Amino acid sequence: xxxxxxxxxxxxxxxxxxxxxxxxxxxxxxxxxxxxxxxxxxxxxxxxxxxxxxxxxxxxxxxxxxxxxxxxxxxxxxxxxxxxxxxxxxxxxxxxxxxxxxxxxxxxxxxxxxxxxxxxxxxxxxxxxxxxxxxxxxxxxxxxxxxxxxxxxxxxxxxxxxxxxxxxxxxxxxxxxxxxxxxxxxxxxxxxxxxxxxxxxxxxxxxxxxxxxxxxxxxxxxxxxxxxxxxxxxxxxxxxxxxxxxxxxxxxxxxxxxxxxxxxxxxxxxxxxxxxxxxxxxxxxxxxxxxxxxxxxxxxxxxxxxxxxxxxxxxxxxxxxxxxxxxxxxxxxxxxxxxxxxxxxxxxxxxxxxxxxxxxxxxxxxxxxxxxxxxxxxxxxxxxxxxxxxxxxxxxxxxxxx
Amino acid sequence: xxxxxxxxxxxxxxxxxxxxxxxxxxxxxxxxxxxxxxxxxxxxxxxxxxxxxxxxxxxxxxxxxxxxxxxxxxxxxxxxxxxxxxxxxxxxxxxxxxxxxxxxxxxxxxxxxxxxxxxxxxxxxxxxxxxxxxxxxxxxxxxxxxxxxxxxxxxxxxxxxxxxxxxxxxxxxxxxxxxxxxxxxxxxxxxxxxxxxxxxxxxxxxxxxxxxxxxxxxxxxxxxxxxxxxxxxxxxxxxxxxxxxxxxxxxxxxxxxxxxxxxxxxxxxxxxxxxxxxxxxxxxxxxxxxxxxxxxxxxxxxxxxxxxxxxxxxxxxxxxxxxxxxxxxxxxxxxxxxxxxxxxxxxxxxxxxxxxxxxxxxxxxxxxxxxxxxxxxxxxxxxxxxxxxxxxxxxxxxxxxx
Numbered sequence: 001x002x003x004x005x006x007x008x009x010x011x012x013x014x015x016x017x018x019x020x021x022x023x024x025x026x027x028x029x030x031x032x033x034x035x036x037x038x039x040x041x042x043x044x045x046x047x048x049x050x051x052x053x054x055x056x057x058x059x060x061x062x063x064x065x066x067x068x069x070x071x072x073x074x075x076x077x078x079x080x081x082x083x084x085x086x087x088x089x090x091x092x093x094x095x096x097x098x099x100x101x102x103x104x105x106x107x108x109x110x111x112x113x114x115x116x117x118x119x120x121x122x123x124x125x126x127x128x129x130x131x132x133x134x135x136x137x138x139x140x141x142x143x144x145x146x147x148x149x150x151x152x153x154x155x156x157x158x159x160x161x162x163x164x165x166x167x168x169x170x171x172x173x174x175x176x177x178x179x180x181x182x183x184x185x186x187x188x189x190x191x192x193x194x195x196x197x198x199x200x201x202x203x204x205x206x207x208x209x210x211x212x213x214x215x216x217x218x219x220x221x222x223x224x225x226x227x228x229x230x231x232x233x234x235x236x237x238x239x240x241x242x243x244x245x246x247x248x249x250x251x252x253x254x255x256x257x258x259x260x261x262x263x264x265x266x267x268x269x270x271x272x273x274x275x276x277x278x279x280x281x282x283x284x285x286x287x288x289x290x291x292x293x294x295x296x297x298x299x300x301x302x303x304x305x306x307x308x309x310x311x312x313x314x315x316x317x318x319x320x321x322x323x324x325x326x327x328x329x330x331x332x333x334x335x336x337x338x339x340x341x342x343x344x345x346x347x348x349x350x351x352x353x354x355x356x357x358x359x360x361x362x363x364x365x366x367x368x369x370x371x372x373x374x375x376x377x378x379x380x381x382x383x384x385x386x387x388x389x390x391x392x393x394x395x396x397x398x399x400x401x402x
Numbered sequence: 403x404x405x406x407x408x409x410x411x412x413x414x415x416x417x418x419x420x421x422x423x424x425x426x427x428x429x430x431x432x433x434x435x436x437x438x439x440x441x442x443x444x445x446x447x448x449x450x451x452x453x454x455x456x457x458x459x460x461x462x463x464x465x466x467x468x469x470x471x472x473x474x475x476x477x478x479x480x481x482x483x484x485x486x487x488x489x490x491x492x493x494x495x496x497x498x499x500x501x502x503x504x505x506x507x508x509x510x511x512x513x514x515x516x517x518x519x520x521x522x523x524x525x526x527x528x529x530x531x532x533x534x535x536x537x538x539x540x541x542x543x544x545x546x547x548x549x550x551x552x553x554x555x556x557x558x559x560x561x562x563x564x565x566x567x568x569x570x571x572x573x574x575x576x577x578x579x580x581x582x583x584x585x586x587x588x589x590x591x592x593x594x595x596x597x598x599x600x601x602x603x604x605x606x607x608x609x610x611x612x613x614x615x616x617x618x619x620x621x622x623x624x625x626x627x628x629x630x631x632x633x634x635x636x637x638x639x640x641x642x643x644x645x646x647x648x649x650x651x652x653x654x655x656x657x658x659x660x661x662x663x664x665x666x667x668x669x670x671x672x673x674x675x676x677x678x679x680x681x682x683x684x685x686x687x688x689x690x691x692x693x694x695x696x697x698x699x700x701x702x703x704x705x706x707x708x709x710x711x712x713x714x715x716x717x718x719x720x721x722x723x724x725x726x727x728x729x730x731x732x733x734x735x736x737x738x739x740x741x742x743x744x745x746x747x748x749x750x751x752x753x754x755x756x757x758x759x760x761x762x763x764x765x766x767x768x769x770x771x772x773x774x775x776x777x778x779x780x781x782x783x784x785x786x787x788x789x790x791x792x793x794x795x796x797x798x799x800x801x802x803x804x
Contacts, residue, residue, distance in 0.1 A: 029518050030522070113436045116428075116436075118428070120427065121425065283681075
């Protein structure tokens with residue numbers, strides 16, 4: 001029992017330790033809900049809005065998201081959809097009341113049916129789903145709510161207006177807390193995620209260079225640091241996060257080094273390239289895991305040395321790109337980024353040189369001609385070369401992308 | 403202008419053509435909203451529930467999802483969270499009223515703040531996020547709504563009860579329409595998605611065999627059918643969809659051949675293996691795109707023939723697995739599936755034989771010993787062999803997984 005409590009406590013604490021902003025966010029939600037609920041306690045506001053004043057609180061609970069972009073996107077979607085849905089519902093209600101009290105529910109039901117069906121159908125459109133899905137949901141909600149209410153409530157325009165006003169209060173309160181209290185910017189998060197991914201790839205490549213290609217002194221075997229080698233695997237699963245963050249970032253106003261309409265799409269391209277690179281490192285990993293015993297000789301040493309330099313250069317390119325990205329937000333010095341990109345190009349050129357000399361080495365060596373049993377090693381070596389070539393080409397693409 | 407209308411119309415129609423169930427789903431949402439809204443028109447129900455009757459309509463709009471599993475999951479989350487949130491809020495309100503009318507809002511504000519903060523924090527826990535995220539949202543919503551209402555509304559227990567009853571009506575209505583009118587099962591969708599992915603890989607492999615490895619008769623060049631070859635690329639991006647569907651499927655009751663607690667996790671494993679296979683086909687694609695001119699001779703023919711057979715066997719294995727999966731839902735004959743799996747094993751064994759003979763061929767041939775310029779071809783050929791080996795091993799894993 002004590003064990004279970006310990007495990008649960010640890011996992012609860014871990015959530016906050018992994019990202020302390022989660023603790024702050026939780027308190028921000030509490031603060032925003034409490035702040036907006038104060039409106040309900042003031043007699044003057046309550047007398048104006050009545051029980052609909054509580055919609056402001058509900059809006060905060062539903063709209064308040066982790067990043068400013070997500071909150072802003074949801075808030076704008078909700079406000080606009082409530083306005084349009086409310087206006088249309090008032091119009092439809094006016095039309096239905098013209099037809100008498102008996103026909104009214106039938107007419108409204110027909111309108112509600114078609115409106116709900118068409119809006120639901122529209123939500124399947126990929127472009128709408130990406131940015132306006134929530135707006136369409138709220139549109140159906142508001143339209144149905146106001147138009148059906150009209151059957152029992154007489155002052156339907158007041159109802160629509162109050163609903164919109166309270167939602168506006170809720171959205172405004174959420175945004176205020178979201179932006180003023182330790183704001184979390186989706187754009188900044190996307191930026192960091194991409195830079196960290198590049199860095200992770202570099203760390204893995206470094207690891208492979210050190211573990212497999214470094215010439216061993218005094219016959220010492222290098223330890224295999226599996227967690228370090230496998231860092232690249234983290235890059236596989238960030239596609240969804242990248243797309244979500246890019247979507248949120250589009251809603252965000254200018255902040256720090258990011259202007260409105262910052263080229264967020266470029267980050268998605270970089271993300272795709274890092275994943276491409278990660279899959280190539282995965283292929284390399286699979287090759288290297290098959291540990292073929294090779295007699296150490298000059299050729300093998302030469303092969304190792306060149307492979308090692310290739311991984312080192314590729315890793316440097318990635319590290320430079322990662323730190324160029326990271327520093328952009330702080331230093332803003334374009335020249336610095338430019339020198340870095342050009343030094344990346346030098347690394348890429350060097351890597352290509354190494355590739356060429358590796359092929360030359362294979363051509364000139366007689367190692368695999370004299371001994372047929374060495375064939376498997378040759379197959380293995382050639383595959384490793386071709387994968388390294390791919391990795392270098394991929395890092396070049398990454399260097400050109402930023 | 404006419405052009406824009408045409409493009410928009412086409413893209414609207416395409417949504418329904420891609421999956422006609424979308425049209426049905428849209429109408430189901432309209433139907434459910436309209437059906438539940440009828441409650442509001444009946445005087446007897448309205449007299450019992452008052453304006454809270456509209457919560458039923460709002461519940462339908464929010465809870466009705468594409469598949470039965472998603473609707474059921476959201477519905478259960480909402481019902482349970484409203485119940486627990488309501489009961490706790492009534493308790494807290496009772497406590498607060500004991501302290502007098504002036505202290506009441508302060509006490510309630512403190513409770514609301516802590517409740518919202520703690521629940522938001524809990525939503526970060528991965529296990530909760532995956533299955534109960536919506537429940538925690540609704541818990542915050544209901545708790546805040548009922549406890550704050552208590553300050554102005556006297557019969558707070560009635561309010562909590564009515565809210566719960568209307569939400570129950572909404573959920574029940576949604577489920578009824580979702581299950582009775584052309585139900586869409588997330589489990590079936592997941593099943594089909596995985597089977598189709600395996601089939602897509604098989605089609606691509608077939609294409610590569612035909613385009614690159616078939617011996618050309620009368621010097622005819624095979625046409626490169628790029629869309630067919632690239633079918634495997636569709637498999638890359640279904641990870642998110644698979645996880646979402648598996649999550650929904652867990653909520654679904656027994657239906658068709660799927661019992662409650664069907665091993666949905668197994669499908670995720672198969673999905674991961676298909677993606678692994680797709681990335682290997684991608685590596686093959688990259689190799690084959692580099693079109694090296696080779697003098698046609700016996701060795702090259704032999705190499706081609708063996709590669710062709712390897713792709714054919716790998717493709718057959720995948721096709722068998724795909725159709726075994728598909729037929730499971732219809733025939734339920736275990737023996738048939740068993741014969742199929744065993745025939746898959748035969749294909750895998752055959753592929754491995756081919757692999758061995760390919761290596762033997764490389765060993766015995768003198769092609770690349772006499773001519774140093776052929777080295778590049780040897781590098782290319784060995785890489786292709788190793789990738790094909792990987793693909794065959796991967797298909798074997800897939801055959802063993804089901």
